[in-house]
Amino acid sequence: MPKLKGLKLKDTKLDATERELKKSRRRGDKKHRSHHRHEARHDESNYRDNYRDSTHEAIEEDDEILLTPSSAKIDMDELRAKIEEARFREKMLDAMAEDGRLDELEASYNAYVPPRWRDGPDQPVNPSWMEEEEYAEWVRQGMWRKTHREEVEAQERKAREKKAREEREREIRKETRRMEKEEDERRRKRRAEKAERRLVDAWRDYQERWATLLAVRSDADDKPLTSLTFASLPWPTYPVPADPDALTKEAVAAFLLSSLHSPDMTRKVRIREALRVYHPDRFMGRWMGSVIEGDRKIVEEAVGRVVRALTALAEEQTE
Structure with a gap:
């Protein structure tokens, strides 16, 4: 001193x-x-x-x-x-x-640095570039890594296990979403196929009902039937309309012009055939006398709606 x-x-x-x-x-x-x-x-x-x-x-x-x-x-x-x-x-x-020895140990102990020491991405450092405070902190970090090796190894092991668990969970969620998407697609296809089958069946039923009516009228020797109702008459829509309001142009087009039936008939031919069936004068003269009194008014309204829809569709075909 x-x-x-x-x-x-x-x-x-x-x-x-x-x-x-x-x-x-x-x-x-x-x-x-x-x-x-x-x-x-x-x-x-x-x-x-x-x-x-x-x-x-x-x-x-x-x-x-x-x-x-x-x-x-x-x-x-x-x-x-x-x-x-x-x-x-x-x-x-x-x-x-001890710089030289610490530099050699840096790579091996770097993986054991706890999260609280990691303020940024792991990158190699050069102690000669540090300020005194930074260098002192760097030395303390190295000493912490050496004296807490078991602790950081346990933390690292837990981190690896957590990462692996999260990765498995991500894969499970990904696989679940894929399976759900595939199942949704299968359900959509089944619904579409079912709807197509129903429409085809509805078209077949539509034709069969007209054929039955024509056959019954022919067997009756032109004697008028007295049991027809709005519900018993065939209408060119699917599903079967509950009232005349359901006979819109869109509904008639979706049923009458569907590609699921009548592949040998063009759109124009289908519209022309339907107009021939539902023409007001022809329909009223052939079938209105067989409709029960309570349904004649709604049947007349329904025929008018079908004819207007068919006329609009025919005009669209000529444009």
Whole structure:
């Protein structure tokens, strides 16, 4: 510890420690000259540790130093700052001595860094580019990795298990969505096929009902039937209309012009044949007398709606 000019300082524990170390070194030199280099290194290490402890104790026991109050406060603050700086530099020198070994261990221990140390993507670092605070933090991180290896290995194992579990769950969800999509597609196709079969069956039923009516009328020797209703008459829509309002142009076109039936008949031919059946004069003269009294009005309205729909479709075919 350097002496301050103009001040008489009382011997401290640091001074006593230094004297004892010097005596110890002289005795060691005489007794162990063959191991001089090894003993010198050992004594130097002891000296450094004792120097640190003694310096710290000397600072804390500043009431033993004989100084005036005003000058003592200023000088001791400066002395404390210098000692703290010396301690920090000594620690940094110790850490820098292990840089090479830490660099070699960085790759192997990098995988065990806990999440709290990871502020960004894992990238190789060069300690020579760091500021002092950054370098000190880097050293602490390396020491943490070494002293908590089992902990970080357990964390890494849990992270791998969690990642694998999440990956399995993602695959399960993906496969489930795929299967659901395929099932939805199958259901859609089944519904479409079922609807197509129903429409084909409805067209067949439509033709058969007209054929039956014509056959019954022919067998009756032109005698009028008296049991026809709105529901018993064939209408060119699917499903069977519940009232005349259901006989729209769109409904007639979807049923009459469907590609699922009558492949040998063009759209124009189908419209022309339907107009021949539902022409008001022809229909009224042939069938209205066989309709029950309560349904004649709605049957007449239905015939008019069908004819208007067929006429509109025929006009669209000529455009």
